[in-house]
Amino acid sequence: MTDPAAANPGSRPPPAVAIRKLTTQLGSKRIFDGIDLEVPRGSVTAIMGPSGTGKTTLLRHLTGQLAFDSGRVTVLGEDIGQLHHEPLYRLRRRMGMLFQHGALLTDLTVFDNVAFPLRENTDLPEPLIRTLVLLKLQSVGLRGAAGLMPAELSGGMARRVALARAIALDPELMLYDEPFVGLDPIAVAAVVELIITLNRTLGVTSLVVAHEIEHLRRVADRLVVLADGGIIADGPFDQVQADPSPMVQQFLRGLSDGPVPFHYPAAPLTDELGIGGAT
Ligand SMILES: Nc1ncnc2c1ncn2[C@@H]1O[C@H](COP(=O)(O)OP(=O)(O)O)[C@@H](O)[C@H]1O
Ligand SMILES: [Mg+2]
Numbered sequence: 001m002t003d004p005a006a007a008n009p010g011s012r013p014p015p016a017v018a019i020r021k022l023t024t025q026l027g028s029k030r031i032f033d034g035i036d037l038e039v040p041r042g043s044v045t046a047i048m049g050p051s052g053t054g055k056t057t058l059l060r061h062l063t064g065q066l067a068f069d070s071g072r073v074t075v076l077g078e079d080i081g082q083l084h085h086e087p088l089y090r091l092r093r094r095m096g097m098l099f100q101h102g103a104l105l106t107d108l109t110v111f112d113n114v115a116f117p118l119r120e121n122t123d124l125p126e127p128l129i130r131t132l133v134l135l136k137l138q139s140v141g142l143r144g145a146a147g148l149m150p151a152e153l154s155g156g157m158a159r160r161v162a163l164a165r166a167i168a169l170d171p172e173l174m175l176y177d178e179p180f181v182g183l184d185p186i187a188v189a190a191v192v193e194l195i196i197t198l199n200r201t202l203g204v205t206s207l208v209v210a211h212e213i214e215h216l217r218r219v220a221d222r223l224v225v226l227a228d229g230g231i232i233a234d235g236p237f238d239q240v241q242a243d244p245s246p247m248v249q250q251f252l253r254g255l256s257d258g259p260v261p262f263h264y265p266a267a268p269l270t271d272e273l274g275i276g277g278a279t
Contacts, residue, residue, distance in 0.1 A: 007162050014077045016041045016173050016205035017062060022071035024057060031057050033229035035072070041172075044206045046216035046237075049226035050251060055209040056100075058177045058226070062207075063097060064088045076172055093121055096171030096204075098163050100178045104150040110137070110161050111146040117168045136164040139197070141190055156187025163194060174198060176208040180215055188215065195219045213252070225251060 016040035024031040031054040039045050049055055060066035064080050073080045080093050104113045114133045118124060124132070124276040128213055137143040140160040150158060159179065166174065179191050196219055198204040210216055216223065216237075223240040225248055233240045233248045241252060266272070 013041050014074070015039055016043075016076060017207070018072075018074040019061075019243045020072045022061070022062070022068055022073060024054070024068045026057065030229050032068070032071075035229075035231050037224065037234075039205060039207065041205050042199070042203045043222065044195065044208065044220045045222045045224060046220035047207060047209045047224045047226060048211065048213070048216070048251070053226045055226060056177055059097070059099075059177055059207065059209060062173075062175060063092060063095060075213065093117075093169055094172045096166035098159075098166045098174070098176045100180050100181060104153075104158055104161055104165070106150050108150075109146065110142065110150070111151070112172075113150070113161060114164045114168055117165060121169060132168065133164075136168055138162075138165045139167070140194060146251070148234075154184070154187075156183045158192075159183055159187055160190055163191065165267050167198065171204060172204070174204050175204040176206065176210070178210055179208065180210055180212050193216055227251060 001092055005210045015038045019035060019037040021034045021036065029106065033170055047055055047058070057066060061068050061080070062075050064075075064083060068081070076091060076094055078087070080088075082093075083091060104110075105116065108116065111133055114136050115129050118129045122129075134143055134146065137146055140163055142157060142160055142164065145153065145157060145161070150161070153161065159182075163179075174195070176195065179195075180188050183191065195206055195208065199206055199219075206219070208216060208220060220237070222235065223233070223237050224231055225240065227247060232245065232251075233243050235243075240248065243249070247266060
Protein backbone atom coordinates (compact mmCIF):
# COMPACT_ATOMS: atom_id res chain seq x y z
CA MET A 1 0.00 0.00 0.00
CA THR A 2 2.79 2.41 0.94
CA ASP A 3 5.24 0.33 -1.04
CA PRO A 4 7.18 2.93 -3.12
CA ALA A 5 7.94 0.34 -5.82
CA ALA A 6 4.22 0.07 -6.54
CA ALA A 7 3.96 3.82 -7.05
CA ASN A 8 7.14 3.97 -9.06
CA PRO A 9 7.54 0.73 -11.00
CA GLY A 10 10.93 1.68 -12.49
CA SER A 11 12.64 2.00 -9.11
CA ARG A 12 14.47 -0.68 -7.16
CA PRO A 13 12.14 -2.31 -4.63
CA PRO A 14 12.68 -1.12 -1.06
CA PRO A 15 14.59 -3.51 1.18
CA ALA A 16 12.53 -6.15 2.98
CA VAL A 17 13.90 -4.85 6.27
CA ALA A 18 15.59 -1.55 7.05
CA ILE A 19 16.76 -0.82 10.58
CA ARG A 20 18.23 2.58 11.45
CA LYS A 21 19.86 3.56 14.74
CA LEU A 22 17.82 1.03 16.71
CA THR A 23 18.17 1.22 20.47
CA THR A 24 16.49 -1.14 22.90
CA GLN A 25 16.72 -1.28 26.65
CA LEU A 26 15.09 -4.22 28.47
CA GLY A 27 15.07 -3.78 32.22
CA SER A 28 18.56 -2.66 33.13
CA LYS A 29 20.10 -4.19 30.04
CA ARG A 30 21.00 -2.24 26.93
CA ILE A 31 20.23 -4.76 24.17
CA PHE A 32 20.83 -2.61 21.07
CA ASP A 33 22.95 0.45 20.98
CA GLY A 34 22.07 2.11 17.69
CA ILE A 35 22.27 -0.72 15.13
CA ASP A 36 21.75 -0.36 11.38
CA LEU A 37 20.79 -3.31 9.20
CA GLU A 38 19.37 -3.55 5.72
CA VAL A 39 18.04 -6.80 4.28
CA PRO A 40 17.46 -6.82 0.49
CA ARG A 41 14.37 -8.49 -0.92
CA GLY A 42 14.92 -12.07 -1.94
CA SER A 43 18.00 -12.61 0.25
CA VAL A 44 18.65 -15.11 3.02
CA THR A 45 20.54 -13.61 5.96
CA ALA A 46 21.95 -15.63 8.84
CA ILE A 47 22.11 -13.99 12.25
CA MET A 48 24.39 -15.39 14.92
CA GLY A 49 25.56 -14.17 18.28
CA PRO A 50 26.13 -15.28 21.85
CA SER A 51 22.95 -16.23 23.67
CA GLY A 52 21.20 -13.35 25.42
CA THR A 53 22.58 -10.93 22.88
CA GLY A 54 19.20 -9.92 21.46
CA LYS A 55 18.59 -12.13 18.42
CA THR A 56 15.05 -13.08 19.42
CA THR A 57 14.46 -9.50 20.53
CA LEU A 58 15.44 -8.30 17.06
CA LEU A 59 12.94 -10.65 15.39
CA ARG A 60 10.23 -9.54 17.82
CA HIS A 61 10.86 -5.93 16.83
CA LEU A 62 10.34 -6.91 13.19
CA THR A 63 6.95 -8.48 13.91
CA GLY A 64 5.89 -5.53 16.05
CA GLN A 65 5.50 -7.81 19.09
CA LEU A 66 7.99 -5.79 21.10
CA ALA A 67 8.47 -2.01 21.08
CA PHE A 68 11.94 -0.46 20.85
CA ASP A 69 13.19 2.73 22.44
CA SER A 70 14.41 4.73 19.48
CA GLY A 71 15.35 4.41 15.85
CA ARG A 72 13.35 3.30 12.89
CA VAL A 73 12.37 -0.19 11.76
CA THR A 74 10.82 -0.61 8.32
CA VAL A 75 9.46 -4.01 7.27
CA LEU A 76 8.19 -4.67 3.72
CA GLY A 77 8.02 -0.92 3.20
CA GLU A 78 6.04 -0.22 6.39
CA ASP A 79 7.34 1.77 9.35
CA ILE A 80 6.67 -0.64 12.23
CA GLY A 81 6.85 2.07 14.87
CA GLN A 82 3.87 3.83 13.26
CA LEU A 83 1.62 0.79 12.89
CA HIS A 84 -1.00 -0.30 15.37
CA HIS A 85 -3.82 -2.80 15.40
CA GLU A 86 -5.29 -3.57 11.98
CA PRO A 87 -2.45 -2.24 9.78
CA LEU A 88 0.06 -4.10 11.97
CA TYR A 89 -1.95 -7.35 11.73
CA ARG A 90 -2.19 -6.87 7.97
CA LEU A 91 1.59 -6.51 7.75
CA ARG A 92 2.10 -9.58 9.98
CA ARG A 93 0.03 -11.65 7.59
CA ARG A 94 2.77 -10.98 5.03
CA MET A 95 5.38 -12.51 7.36
CA GLY A 96 5.87 -16.09 8.44
CA MET A 97 7.46 -16.89 11.76
CA LEU A 98 8.99 -20.10 12.95
CA PHE A 99 9.79 -19.37 16.55
CA GLN A 100 11.51 -21.78 18.87
CA HIS A 101 8.58 -21.95 21.23
CA GLY A 102 5.84 -21.52 18.61
CA ALA A 103 3.72 -24.42 19.75
CA LEU A 104 0.98 -26.10 17.77
CA LEU A 105 -2.59 -25.96 19.05
CA THR A 106 -2.76 -29.24 20.95
CA ASP A 107 -6.46 -29.92 20.49
CA LEU A 108 -6.42 -29.50 16.71
CA THR A 109 -5.20 -32.01 14.14
CA VAL A 110 -2.14 -31.31 12.01
CA PHE A 111 -4.50 -30.41 9.16
CA ASP A 112 -6.48 -27.94 11.26
CA ASN A 113 -3.30 -26.39 12.67
CA VAL A 114 -2.11 -25.56 9.16
CA ALA A 115 -5.61 -24.48 8.09
CA PHE A 116 -5.90 -22.18 11.11
CA PRO A 117 -4.24 -19.05 9.65
CA LEU A 118 -6.15 -19.54 6.38
CA ARG A 119 -9.50 -19.80 8.14
CA GLU A 120 -8.70 -16.87 10.43
CA ASN A 121 -7.39 -14.51 7.78
CA THR A 122 -9.13 -15.35 4.52
CA ASP A 123 -12.62 -16.05 3.21
CA LEU A 124 -11.42 -18.90 1.02
CA PRO A 125 -13.92 -21.73 0.54
CA GLU A 126 -13.17 -24.95 2.42
CA PRO A 127 -12.24 -27.03 -0.69
CA LEU A 128 -9.57 -24.47 -1.58
CA ILE A 129 -8.31 -24.38 1.99
CA ARG A 130 -8.04 -28.17 1.85
CA THR A 131 -5.93 -27.98 -1.31
CA LEU A 132 -3.65 -25.31 0.16
CA VAL A 133 -3.19 -27.18 3.43
CA LEU A 134 -2.33 -30.42 1.65
CA LEU A 135 0.18 -28.60 -0.58
CA LYS A 136 1.86 -26.97 2.43
CA LEU A 137 2.00 -30.30 4.24
CA GLN A 138 3.36 -31.93 1.11
CA SER A 139 6.15 -29.35 0.99
CA VAL A 140 7.32 -30.37 4.48
CA GLY A 141 6.84 -34.07 3.71
CA LEU A 142 3.95 -34.55 6.12
CA ARG A 143 0.82 -34.76 4.01
CA GLY A 144 0.38 -38.28 5.34
CA ALA A 145 0.28 -36.91 8.88
CA ALA A 146 -2.66 -34.55 8.26
CA GLY A 147 -4.99 -36.49 10.55
CA LEU A 148 -2.60 -36.82 13.49
CA MET A 149 -2.82 -34.87 16.72
CA PRO A 150 0.23 -32.84 17.86
CA ALA A 151 0.81 -35.24 20.78
CA GLU A 152 1.39 -38.01 18.24
CA LEU A 153 4.24 -36.14 16.51
CA SER A 154 7.96 -36.30 17.18
CA GLY A 155 9.69 -32.99 17.89
CA GLY A 156 11.00 -32.86 14.35
CA MET A 157 7.58 -33.51 12.84
CA ALA A 158 6.01 -30.84 15.05
CA ARG A 159 8.57 -28.29 13.86
CA ARG A 160 7.83 -29.18 10.24
CA VAL A 161 4.08 -28.78 10.84
CA ALA A 162 4.79 -25.39 12.46
CA LEU A 163 6.73 -24.51 9.34
CA ALA A 164 3.83 -25.56 7.09
CA ARG A 165 1.58 -23.36 9.20
CA ALA A 166 4.07 -20.46 9.00
CA ILE A 167 3.97 -20.55 5.19
CA ALA A 168 0.21 -21.08 4.92
CA LEU A 169 -0.41 -17.47 3.87
CA ASP A 170 2.53 -17.39 1.41
CA PRO A 171 4.69 -14.93 3.36
CA GLU A 172 7.04 -12.46 1.67
CA LEU A 173 9.33 -12.46 4.69
CA MET A 174 10.18 -15.51 6.82
CA LEU A 175 11.71 -15.20 10.28
CA TYR A 176 13.28 -18.33 11.74
CA ASP A 177 14.37 -18.40 15.38
CA GLU A 178 16.68 -21.34 16.07
CA PRO A 179 14.84 -23.61 13.63
CA PHE A 180 17.35 -26.49 13.95
CA VAL A 181 17.47 -26.84 17.72
CA GLY A 182 16.47 -30.27 18.98
CA LEU A 183 15.76 -31.72 15.53
CA ASP A 184 16.82 -35.09 14.20
CA PRO A 185 18.92 -35.04 11.01
CA ILE A 186 15.91 -35.76 8.76
CA ALA A 187 13.97 -32.83 10.16
CA VAL A 188 17.06 -30.59 9.91
CA ALA A 189 17.43 -31.55 6.25
CA ALA A 190 13.74 -30.84 5.64
CA VAL A 191 13.98 -27.40 7.23
CA VAL A 192 17.20 -26.58 5.34
CA GLU A 193 15.64 -27.65 2.03
CA LEU A 194 12.51 -25.68 2.72
CA ILE A 195 14.36 -22.48 3.52
CA ILE A 196 16.29 -22.89 0.26
CA THR A 197 13.21 -23.76 -1.80
CA LEU A 198 11.10 -20.93 -0.42
CA ASN A 199 13.87 -18.52 -1.29
CA ARG A 200 14.88 -19.84 -4.72
CA THR A 201 11.47 -20.68 -6.13
CA LEU A 202 9.25 -18.12 -4.43
CA GLY A 203 11.76 -15.35 -3.73
CA VAL A 204 10.89 -15.30 -0.02
CA THR A 205 13.24 -13.06 1.97
CA SER A 206 14.48 -14.91 5.03
CA LEU A 207 16.21 -14.10 8.31
CA VAL A 208 17.56 -17.16 10.05
CA VAL A 209 18.78 -16.97 13.64
CA ALA A 210 20.77 -20.07 14.54
CA HIS A 211 24.01 -21.36 16.00
CA GLU A 212 24.72 -24.12 13.48
CA ILE A 213 27.12 -22.44 11.10
CA GLU A 214 27.27 -25.46 8.76
CA HIS A 215 23.50 -25.35 8.18
CA LEU A 216 23.47 -21.57 7.91
CA ARG A 217 26.22 -21.65 5.31
CA ARG A 218 23.98 -23.80 3.09
CA VAL A 219 20.95 -21.54 3.25
CA ALA A 220 22.30 -18.02 3.66
CA ASP A 221 24.34 -15.73 1.46
CA ARG A 222 25.23 -13.40 4.27
CA LEU A 223 26.24 -13.66 7.92
CA VAL A 224 25.54 -11.00 10.54
CA VAL A 225 27.07 -11.39 14.01
CA LEU A 226 25.49 -9.58 16.93
CA ALA A 227 27.32 -8.98 20.21
CA ASP A 228 27.57 -6.37 22.89
CA GLY A 229 24.67 -4.22 21.67
CA GLY A 230 25.95 -3.95 18.13
CA ILE A 231 26.69 -5.72 14.86
CA ILE A 232 30.31 -6.87 15.08
CA ALA A 233 30.47 -8.47 11.63
CA ASP A 234 28.32 -8.38 8.51
CA GLY A 235 29.13 -9.76 5.07
CA PRO A 236 29.45 -12.86 2.90
CA PHE A 237 30.10 -16.01 4.94
CA ASP A 238 33.73 -16.51 3.97
CA GLN A 239 34.53 -12.91 4.61
CA VAL A 240 33.02 -12.98 8.11
CA GLN A 241 34.68 -16.29 8.93
CA ALA A 242 38.02 -14.75 7.95
CA ASP A 243 37.34 -11.58 9.97
CA PRO A 244 40.46 -10.85 12.01
CA SER A 245 38.53 -9.25 14.90
CA PRO A 246 39.22 -11.22 18.12
CA MET A 247 35.58 -10.75 19.14
CA VAL A 248 34.28 -12.33 15.93
CA GLN A 249 36.83 -15.14 16.10
CA GLN A 250 36.04 -15.82 19.76
CA PHE A 251 32.40 -16.23 18.90
CA LEU A 252 32.80 -18.23 15.68
CA ARG A 253 35.29 -20.63 17.24
CA GLY A 254 33.13 -21.04 20.33
CA LEU A 255 35.72 -19.89 22.82
CA SER A 256 34.20 -19.04 26.17
CA ASP A 257 37.07 -16.80 27.13
CA GLY A 258 37.80 -13.67 25.11
CA PRO A 259 36.55 -10.14 24.53
CA VAL A 260 32.88 -11.19 24.86
CA PRO A 261 32.27 -11.97 28.53
CA PHE A 262 30.99 -15.49 29.25
CA HIS A 263 29.14 -14.33 32.39
CA TYR A 264 26.01 -12.23 32.34
CA PRO A 265 26.83 -9.19 34.53
CA ALA A 266 26.34 -10.16 38.18
CA ALA A 267 27.47 -9.33 41.67
CA PRO A 268 30.58 -11.28 42.72
CA LEU A 269 29.65 -14.88 43.49
CA THR A 270 31.15 -14.69 46.97
CA ASP A 271 28.87 -11.73 47.78
CA GLU A 272 25.80 -13.46 46.48
CA LEU A 273 26.53 -16.66 48.38
CA GLY A 274 27.27 -14.69 51.53
CA ILE A 275 30.72 -16.18 51.79
CA GLY A 276 32.57 -12.94 51.01
CA GLY A 277 36.17 -12.73 52.10
CA ALA A 278 37.84 -9.73 53.70
CA THR A 279 36.50 -6.38 52.51
N1 LIG B 1 10.66 -8.88 28.05
C1 LIG B 1 11.90 -8.80 28.56
N2 LIG B 1 12.14 -8.05 29.67
C2 LIG B 1 13.39 -7.96 30.17
N3 LIG B 1 14.47 -8.58 29.65
C3 LIG B 1 14.27 -9.34 28.57
C4 LIG B 1 12.99 -9.50 27.96
N4 LIG B 1 13.13 -10.32 26.88
C5 LIG B 1 14.43 -10.66 26.82
N5 LIG B 1 15.12 -10.07 27.83
C6 LIG B 1 16.57 -10.14 28.03
O1 LIG B 1 17.14 -9.54 26.90
C7 LIG B 1 18.33 -10.22 26.50
C8 LIG B 1 18.24 -10.65 25.06
O2 LIG B 1 17.30 -11.67 24.95
P1 LIG B 1 17.05 -12.49 23.61
O3 LIG B 1 16.70 -11.54 22.52
O4 LIG B 1 16.06 -13.54 23.93
O5 LIG B 1 18.49 -13.10 23.32
P2 LIG B 1 18.94 -14.22 22.28
O6 LIG B 1 17.77 -14.59 21.45
O7 LIG B 1 20.05 -13.58 21.50
O8 LIG B 1 19.46 -15.35 23.10
C9 LIG B 1 18.50 -11.36 27.48
O9 LIG B 1 19.42 -10.94 28.45
C10 LIG B 1 17.12 -11.54 28.07
O10 LIG B 1 17.23 -12.03 29.37
MG1 LIG C 1 16.73 -16.36 21.25
